[in-house]
Every structure is written in C-alpha cells, then in structure tokens.
Amino acid sequence: GAGVSQSPRYKVAKRGQDVALRCDPISGHVSLFWYQQALGQGPEFLTYFQNEAQLDKSGLPSDRFFAERPEGSVSTLKIQRTQQEDSAVYLCASSLAGTGAPLVDTFGSGTRLTVV
Amino acid sequence: AQSVTQPDIHITVSEGASLELRCNYSYGATPYLFWYVQSPGQGLQLLLKYFSGDTLVQGIKGFEAEFKRSQSSFNLRKPSVHWSDAAEYFCAVGGRTDSWGKFQFGAGTQVVVTP
Numbered sequence: 588g589a590g591v592s593q594s595p596r597y598k599v600a601k602r603g604q605d606v607a608l609r610c611d612p613i614s615g616h617v618s619l620f621w622y623q624q625a626l627g628q629g630p631e632f633l634t635y636f637q638n639e640a641q642l643d644k645s646g647l648p649s650d651r652f653f654a655e656r657p658e659g660s661v662s663t664l665k666i667q668r669t670q671q672e673d674s675a676v677y678l679c680a681s682s683l684a685g686t687g688a689p690l691v692d693t694f695g696s697g698t699r700l701t702v703v
Numbered sequence: 704a705q706s707v708t709q710p711d712i713h714i715t716v717s718e719g720a721s722l723e724l725r726c727n728y729s730y731g732a733t734p735y736l737f738w739y740v741q742s743p744g745q746g747l748q749l750l751l752k753y754f755s756g757d758t759l760v761q762g763i764k765g766f767e768a769e770f771k772r773s774q775s776s777f778n779l780r781k782p783s784v785h786w787s788d789a790a791e792y793f794c795a796v797g798g799r800t801d802s803w804g805k806f807q808f809g810a811g812t813q814v815v816v817t818p
Contacts, residue, residue, distance in 0.1 A: 591746070620804050629707075629793050629808030630747070643802035678746060682804065688735055688754040689797045689804050694746030 589613075591695035593679050599701045600669045608664045608698045612681030619662050620691055621654055622678040630678055636662060637685045669702045676700075705730040707796050709809035716784050717817050724779040724812050726794030735797035736777040737806065738768055742790045750792075753777060764788070789816040 592611040600606050612619050618637055622630035623646075632646040638659035647654070651669075656662040666673055676697040682690050706729045716722050728734060735754055739747040751762025758770040768779045777794060791813050795806040 618804055622808075627810075629795075629810050630806075631808070632805045635802060635804045637803070643805055645802075646805070680746075680804075685803065689806070690749075690752070691737075691804050691806060692749045694739075694748070696744065696746045 591679055591681050591693050593677075593695035593698050595698060596696065597699050597701075599703060602670060602702055603668050605665065605667045606669055606700065608666075608677050608679075608700070610662045610664070610679030610681075610695060612660065612662070612679070613683075613693055614660070616681035616683050616693070617685035618682040618691075619656055620680045620682075621662070621664050622680065623648075624676045624678055624697070626675070633664070633677075666700075669700075671702050674700055674702045705734060705796050705798050705801075705807050707794050707807050707809040709792075709794055709812050711812045712810070713813045713815070715815045715817060718786055719783050722779075722781045722784045722788070722814065724792050724794075724814070726777045726779065726809060728775055728777065728794075728796045730775075730796060730798060732798075733772065736768075736770060737795040737797070738762065738766070738777075738779045739793045739795060739808075740764075740790050741793065741811075747793065750779070784814075784816055786816050786818075789814055 621633040624630045634644040636656040651667045653665045678697045680694040708727045738750040791811045794809040
C-alpha cells in the first residue's frame with residue numbers, strides 16, 4: 588500500500604482481555620517503530636525493529652507488552668491482561684533507512700484502544 | 704536525560720497571520736530535531752528536520768524552523784497561515800547516542816485558525 592496501515596482502527600477491550608494490534612509498514616521499509624500516545628500527550632516510544640530484529644524495547648511499560656516482527660515486514664503489538672491505563676492510541680511508523688541520522692517519517696493513523 | 708518542552712499548549716491565530724511555535728530541548732549534545740503535524744484522527748506527518756549544517760531549515764507546507772544552539776530552541780514558523788494549518792504540532796528530539804528512532808516528543812501545541 589501507499590502508507591503505513593494499522594488495524595483495527597478502534598478496539599474496545601474489557602479489563603483483563605488480551606489484544607493484538609497489527610501494523611503493515613510500507614513495503615521495503617527496514618525500520619519499524621511503535622509509539623503510544625495518551626490523550627492530550629505527545630507520542631511515547633515503545634519499541635523499534637530493524638528488519639526482524641527488535642533492537643530496542645526499553646519503552647515497553649511492562650512485561651504485559653510484547654511486540655514482534657517475525658519476517659521483517661508486518662508487526663504485531665500484543666498487550667496481555669489489559670488495564671485501564673493502557674487506553675491510548677498506538678502509533679506505528681516505518682522508515683526506509685536504518686542507519687545514519689534517524690528518520691521516522693511515515694506514521695500510520697493509529698489504533699485507538701479503550702479498556703473498559 | 705533528554706527532554707522537550709513546548710511551552711504553548713494552545714495558540715489561536717487569524718488566517719493570513721504569521722505563526723510561531725516554540726520548542727525547547729534539553730540534551731547534552733546537539734540532538735536531531737524534528738517537527739511533526741497531526742490532524743484529528745490521523746498519524747503524524749513530518750514537516751521538517753534538522754541534523755546539522757544550516758540552522759534554518761525549510762519544510763513542507765511553507766513551514767520553516769530555526770535551530771538556536773545558545774537557546775536550546777527549535778522554533779517553527781510560517782509567514783501566513785491557512786485554515787488547513789489548524790492541527791496539533793509536535794516537536795521531537797532524537798539523541799545521537801540513543802537507539803535509532805527513539806524520539807522524545809513534546810506534549811504538543813494545538814493551533815486554531817480563525818477566519
């Protein structure tokens with residue numbers, strides 16, 4: 588596709604439920620990022636992949652959060668036992684580059700997760 | 704630790720007037736600097752970036768930003784705003800020793816454009 592595609596656009600989960608959020612980056616993009624954006628805040632870094640390798644997961648809030656990109660293209664962010672504080676928009680971004688000056692240039696529209 | 708401050712939460716500007724959005728950062732060395740725009744329900748769009756060299760950078764949609772090392776600032780400007788510029792604007796910092804793509808974003812400035 589022309590851009591970064593995320594699905595679903597909206598997700599309502601009951602507290603304690605597991606959820607999986609999908610990101611389809613632009614074809615050929617080496618780098619993939621997940622950011623979390625709480626209401627009224629700027630995005631917060633969660634994790635970063637270069638191809639299939641997860642190079643940085645320092646932003647994941649707890650061990651309930653897990654991300655993967657097994658074939659170096661599509662990525663899934665999984666949240667286990669969701670809690671109300673997990674409610675946010677989850678943004679995925681990808682970049683053709685992976686070295687040199689960093690560039691996060693193409694974001695998806697996000698998945699809005701509401702935990703009730 | 705690096706941080707980004709956008710002092711103005713909300714700015715209202717008349718269509719055709721000039722716009723300046725402030726961004727201050729705290730970082731031990733010269734960081735990579737970015738401005739993004741986010742329209743409702745949309746992802747972030749990169750407006751411009753500063754890596755090195757000329758401290759005045761031009762971006763898309765008629766925006767420019769100036770890096771001032773002495774003031775630790777990277778303010779965004781547009782000479783004449785259009786109604787379509789109404790959106791939320793985020794300044795972001797990438798560290799030269801941090802992992803690639805790990806950006807610190809400011810809290811954002813909401814821009815409202817009046818007729």
